[in-house]
Amino acid sequence: MPKGMPLLEAHSISFRYAAGRPWIFQDVSVAAHAGEVLAVLGPNARGKTTMLKCLSGLLRPVSGSVATTGSVGYVPQSHSVVFSFSVLDIVLMGRARKVRLYSAPTAADRRASEEALVRVGAEHLAERDYTGLSGGERQLVLIARALVSECDTIVLDEPASALDLRNQAGVLTVLRALADEGMSVIMTTHHPDHALHIAERSMLMVSGADQRVGPTRELLTDELLSEMYGVPIVTADVTTPSAIRRLTVPDFGRGVA
Numbered sequence: 001m002p003k004g005m006p007l008l009e010a011h012s013i014s015f016r017y018a019a020g021r022p023w024i025f026q027d028v029s030v031a032a033h034a035g036e037v038l039a040v041l042g043p044n045a046r047g048k049t050t051m052l053k054c055l056s057g058l059l060r061p062v063s064g065s066v067a068t069t070g071s072v073g074y075v076p077q078s079h080s081v082v083f084s085f086s087v088l089d090i091v092l093m094g095r096a097r098k099v100r101l102y103s104a105p106t107a108a109d110r111r112a113s114e115e116a117l118v119r120v121g122a123e124h125l126a127e128r129d130y131t132g133l134s135g136g137e138r139q140l141v142l143i144a145r146a147l148v149s150e151c152d153t154i155v156l157d158e159p160a161s162a163l164d165l166r167n168q169a170g171v172l173t174v175l176r177a178l179a180d181e182g183m184s185v186i187m188t189t190h191h192p193d194h195a196l197h198i199a200e201r202s203m204l205m206v207s208g209a210d211q212r213v214g215p216t217r218e219l220l221t222d223e224l225l226s227e228m229y230g231v232p233i234v235t236a237d238v239t240t241p242s243a244i245r246r247l248t249v250p251d252f253g254r255g256v257a
């Protein structure tokens with residue numbers, strides 16, 4: 001898809017789980033574009049997962065509409081399976097749209113699945129039993145499963161939350177590369193640093209009545225982050241060996257150092 005083309009557009013969407021229950025969000029309009037990462041941030045229980053499900057068509061907004069161009073792949077926060085499947089089989093399930101009913105996956109399907117595992121750095125897990133994987137390993141496999149569906153927009157719920165620092169770097173690099181290749185990437189995160197690192201634009205779910213969308217660097221100010229998370233936050237530019245990175249530092253109060 002040409003970069004900048006809107007692949008997913010939400011027009012004034014509102015959602016609550018039942019009549020009489022509080023609105024999770026109201027009148028939110030947002031677009032996700034080919035070639036871009038959109039990060040969704042907010043405190044626990046503010047509605048990030050609910051927002052992603054509405055954007056990816058798993059939940060229908062109470063009002064408003066979501067229009068998509070191309071297909072959308074969804075990577076959940078956690079995923080449990082009852083039966084024992086190999087990792088490669090789990091990834092192959094991502095080909096379901098492409099495999100005809102009652103026909104076995106082809107050699108090309110297997111190759112695509114193996115390539116997707118290489119892409120996320122999890123090829124060594126291919127023959128392992130999925131149920132025996134750690135949370136972080138499962139996360140990588142689920143991203144590979146979405147990739148083999150050849151979706152145009154990939155929607156990920158906290159893709160880095162269960163990952164150690166090396167795997168966080170790996171997943172953020174893969175997501176940025178997918179956007180650079182023309183996909184639209186939408187992800188939730190509890191790490192403003194991750195949004196600052198790879199997302200051109202962000203949505204801050206400040207309260208049920210206050211959601212803001214804008215360029216990440218302009219939107220993620222000390223004031224707004226401190227207000228949203230309810231803890232003083234300072235952002236600072238830090239020079240690493242490879243780049244200048246903007247980091248957010250929450251003031252947890254006095255510690256041991």
Ligand SMILES: Nc1ncnc2c1ncn2[C@@H]1O[C@H](COP(=O)(O)OP(=O)(O)OP(=O)(O)O)[C@@H](O)[C@H]1O
Nearest residue numbers: 017018024042043044045046047048049050051188
């Ligand atoms: N199926 C459901 N039925 C009723 N309420 C729900 C349902 N799913 C979520 N909620 C409620 O909706 C609110 C938003 O939940 P959601 O999971 O979208 O938040 P979140 O920002 O993703 O949270 P977290 O950061 O903790 O994962 C919460 O109060 C939650 O309890």
